[in-house]
Amino acid sequence: MRAWAILIAVVALLALLPLAGNNYALRLATTVCMYAVMAQSWNFIGGLAGYPSFATAAFFGLGAYASAILQGQGAPMLLSWAFGGLAAMAFAALIGGAILHLRGHYFAIASLIVAEMLRELINGLPDLTGGGKGMNLPILRISVASEAQFFFYAMLVLAFVCAATAIVVHGSKLGFGLRCIQQNEDAANILGVNAYAYKTAAFSLSAVFVGVAGAIYASWVKYIEPPDVFDILLAVKPMVMVLLGGLGTIFGPALGAVILLAFEELVWRNFLTIHAAALGVIIVILVLFLPNGLLSTVRGWLPAKASSP
Amino acid sequence: MTALLTLDNVSRRFGGLNAVDSVSFSVEKGEIVGLIGPNGAGKTTLINLVTGVHPATSGRVRFEENDITRARPYQIARRGLARTFQIVQPFPKMTVIDNVAAGALFCGHAGSVREAQNIAREHLAFTGLADMAERPAASLTLARRKRLELAKSLAMRPRLLMLDEVNAGLNQTEVEDALAIIRRIAEQGVTIIVIEHLMKVVLSISHRLVVLHHGQLIAQGAPREVVNDPRVIEAYLGAKYAGKREALH
Numbered sequence: 001m002r003a004w005a006i007l008i009a010v011v012a013l014l015a016l017l018p019l020a021g022n023n024y025a026l027r028l029a030t031t032v033c034m035y036a037v038m039a040q041s042w043n044f045i046g047g048l049a050g051y052p053s054f055a056t057a058a059f060f061g062l063g064a065y066a067s068a069i070l071q072g073q074g075a076p077m078l079l080s081w082a083f084g085g086l087a088a089m090a091f092a093a094l095i096g097g098a099i100l101h102l103r104g105h106y107f108a109i110a111s112l113i114v115a116e117m118l119r120e121l122i123n124g125l126p127d128l129t130g131g132g133k134g135m136n137l138p139i140l141r142i143s144v145a146s147e148a149q150f151f152f153y154a155m156l157v158l159a160f161v162c163a164a165t166a167i168v169v170h171g172s173k174l175g176f177g178l179r180c181i182q183q184n185e186d187a188a189n190i191l192g193v194n195a196y197a198y199k200t201a202a203f204s205l206s207a208v209f210v211g212v213a214g215a216i217y218a219s220w221v222k223y224i225e226p227p228d229v230f231d232i233l234l235a236v237k238p239m240v241m242v243l244l245g246g247l248g249t250i251f252g253p254a255l256g257a258v259i260l261l262a263f264e265e266l267v268w269r270n271f272l273t274i275h276a277a278a279l280g281v282i283i284v285i286l287v288l289f290l291p292n293g294l295l296s297t298v299r300g301w302l303p304a305k306a307s308s309p
Numbered sequence: 310m311t312a313l314l315t316l317d318n319v320s321r322r323f324g325g326l327n328a329v330d331s332v333s334f335s336v337e338k339g340e341i342v343g344l345i346g347p348n349g350a351g352k353t354t355l356i357n358l359v360t361g362v363h364p365a366t367s368g369r370v371r372f373e374e375n376d377i378t379r380a381r382p383y384q385i386a387r388r389g390l391a392r393t394f395q396i397v398q399p400f401p402k403m404t405v406i407d408n409v410a411a412g413a414l415f416c417g418h419a420g421s422v423r424e425a426q427n428i429a430r431e432h433l434a435f436t437g438l439a440d441m442a443e444r445p446a447a448s449l450t451l452a453r454r455k456r457l458e459l460a461k462s463l464a465m466r467p468r469l470l471m472l473d474e475v476n477a478g479l480n481q482t483e484v485e486d487a488l489a490i491i492r493r494i495a496e497q498g499v500t501i502i503v504i505e506h507l508m509k510v511v512l513s514i515s516h517r518l519v520v521l522h523h524g525q526l527i528a529q530g531a532p533r534e535v536v537n538d539p540r541v542i543e544a545y546l547g548a549k550y551a552g553k554r555e556a557l558h
Binding site: 184188 | 360362381382383386387391392394398399400401402403407410411412414415416421422461465
């Protein structure tokens with residue numbers, strides 16, 4: 001109940017942002033929402049089930065390309081976005097069957113290859129995807145200001161739906177089973193958890209919203225190419241955000257997205273040449289000082305409360 | 310009497326090793342069967358084979374009317390076959406109550422997480438862990454973790470419960486407590502297979518013993534007869550000692 005209240009309050013507050021009328025802030029907020037979606041999504045498979053997936057970039061790129069190709073055939077934009085999400089989800093369910101029996105580092109490596117494989121596939125199909133030249137997307141015939149607002153609200157709605165799904169999953173049998181799998185998969189199996197089905201469900205959940213985010217992103221920037229939408233950083237950043245905010249928590253991923261992007265923006269503006277190194281430093285500090293993320297660390301500082309639900 | 314579990318000529322090979330070799334026996338409803346044998350006899354492998362963790366390489370396992378030889382562990386669990394592990398397997402960071410609730414939730418008896426937690430509370434009371442409900446499982450002592458394993462399996466509402474050395478590493482009083490709990494479980498109509506090294510414990514609790522040695526079944530029957538069987542004495546103590554006892558009789 002408290003989680004729903006927090007979610008609705010935050011989203012309602014963010015929805016007022018366009019009143020400030022600052023396109024820079026709006027652009028930044030759109031990016032925050034996008035990364036919140038990606039971090040929240042990664043949390044399903046990486047945080048709840050404990051499978052460190054690098055496939056986020058693959059789902060993002062697949063969603064972007066699936067939607068771009070469909071729009072190239074003349075389909076309406078919103079329908080194409082939904083298609084991008086479904087394509088990513090179906091792909092995750094399929095590829096999950098092949099790699100989810102691997103554990104730990106082996107799974108991480110296998111999931112890392114998935115994005116590379118898709119990138120090569122798209123490079124190899126220039127007739128359909130434009131290959132290395134990339135693809136252009138239709139331009140919206142509305143003013144620059146209303147376009148910025150439109151994409152901000154699109155990402156905000158997606159982030160809301162994704163966080164709402166996270167709240168539902170956390171309290172459900174699925175979330176409970178995933179936590180069991182994360183803690184001890186063999187014991188979970190013996191207790192009657194269909195670990196294979198649960199992991200596939202988590203992997204598909206980690207794909208669907210990222211696919212839609214990729215599709216919205218493509219329409220937003222209007223030009224996509226493989227190195228952009230299959231960028232490995234798209235897989236790494238959500239992980240860092242979740243670790244920063246709190247692994248397996250409901251709002252940790254979104255909080256991590258806000259903190260990391262704020263930090264990136266500051267470093268990037270002030271130290272252009274060393275911002276990549278700065279990201280590395282954050283990761284090191286995280287592992288050393290905040291192994292359980294900011295949320296649980298802050299919770300540890302607070303006086304012990306009676307167990308909250 | 311009807312057989313609840315039937316093993317028909319089951320074998321399990323690991324490379325060149327016959328960990329379980331053409332074993333056949335059955336367990337009747339309501340029995341407490343003691344499964345004994347020296348270290349490395351294949352007792353745990355036999356349990357793994359029945360629960361689908363390492364399926365049989367040949368032979369058939371039947372539970373009630375169903376062939377479960379090739380079934381997956383979670384499917385077997387949902388049919389009412391529960392086990393505890395020799396090396397305890399809790400969900401370490403989850404609370405004690407959630408550990409037990411998992412059993413109730415995934416074996417199909419509880420509709421929701423909350424209902425599962427209510428069921429779990431009863432089993433915690435039964436195993437004497439009610440005070441520990443909100444603590445993480447990792448914080449329990451070994452004796453309590455063993456009881457947690459029991460509570461988890463009981464929450465699955467099993468018809469057959471396999472206890473893999475629930476008493477190993479416990480002191481005298483803790484063993485007495487555990488035995489009392491096992492007897493009460495049996496009184497509720499649960500069929501039990503106990504793997505146990507403490508001979509006194511096995512003899513006091515089992516209706517029937519099954520003895521494994523080098524993966525083969527070498528004897529079965531009433532406890533007092535089985536422990537006097539020369540082949541069993543030979544397996545535990547060597548041929549020389551067995552021969553001496555023969556001469557005495």
